[in-house]
Amino acid sequence: MRKKRTNDPEGMRRRVLDVAEDSFQAHGYHASSLGDLMAAAGITGGALHHHFPTKKALALAVIEERVAAAVEETWIAPMRAAPSAREGVRSVFEAVATELEQQGFVRGCPLNNLAHELSLADPDFRSALADIFAGWRQTLADKIRADQLAGGEAGTDPERFAALTVAAYSGAMSMAKAAQDASILRQCLEGLERVEPRPPT
Amino acid sequence: MRKKRTNDPEGMRRRVLDVAEDSFQAHGYHASSLGDLMAAAGITGGALHHHFPTKKALALAVIEERVAAAVEETWIAPMRAAPSAREGVRSVFEAVATELEQQGFVRGCPLNNLAHELSLADPDFRSALADIFAGWRQTLADKIRADQLAGGEAGTDPERFAALTVAAYSGAMSMAKAAQDASILRQCLEGLERVEPRPPT
């Protein structure tokens, strides 16, 4: 009689989020069935229902914990650590492009993928996704302001720079996903680097 | 005994595409059930199956006929008619922003909406969507080349300009959809207009 079951609520919750994040990115929210997720995570219906009563609750957790963390890791932290806004943008674009080229296929931007499918589906989804976009732009705008305090970027509007950078990245990832070709990212970066390049007068 | 049924295959096909295009944009492909579409179009299962044997066939028709036409109408035709590439881009951005502000909500870019949900779902979807993106960029690049033949845009790389413009628009629409606020479109346009603004040396 092997009666050994170790309760590990945190670990089980993490495994569910792992497979949900992966499946939502690979197939989307609606195309991911809870049955598939349960099989992939190796858990039962009771356990899944215990941690996430509804599919919506699961998706909200993926957005707030995983998608936000992905943006934090890919964009926010590198930008804060960068010597300047422009150098940060360049290094993030190139890092992502290089990573995509190495792995050979393009899954798209985690935030954009879910934003397109879920923004209109539910107000809770929409506001969670919009908040991540806003924080992303905020970080970029703050970096421009820091550059300006250091004497650079005169004449660059922080919010405008942030909006264009995030838009260009998101759109470039959209095209890269559709074309399954990451090179468009580098093309867009080259264009971005020619925005307001004139020195302060 | 009113026995009057007028066969109108073209009209019926058009009505199906009308409701499918609308529903795919509003709720997405997977969240649109054929039952809902049949009810909205006022047709029977037999008729739907006759014109579109599978849901995939219906979506492919929506992409190739409706989404491509939307890009043609919104971007390609106005760009060809514009006096210059930059003026064309400006007028399209402003026209879309104004239209979105008037209708009060943002559904997103038809191409991007389906591209995100379907690019990884099926190779046929992906290539149809990628072709539309490519044609869009081609039109923009051709316009820059025309400007160059007319003596302007020296130093502007046509493909780079096209890629950044499409990316910025797509990404701006993504954010506008998530935020339900079209103003970010104008912000991105202002940024775009500061790309390579220096005169030829």
Added chain:
DNA sequence: CTCAAAACAGGATGATCATCCTGTTTATAA
């Protein structure tokens, strides 16, 4: 130790969905 709550198991359920099938009606060509 006791016991209540949390964690997990596993199946039931009702709804929904895409597809298919058998007919019937309409249009077209010979």
Added chain:
DNA sequence: TTATAAACAGGATGATCATCCTGTTTTGAG
């Protein structure tokens, strides 16, 4: 007119899906 295919009707079907429910095991507080 007649034959043939296209156009359309309407229901059947089997699969799938999210949620819920009843029960069992584990954990920790008192």
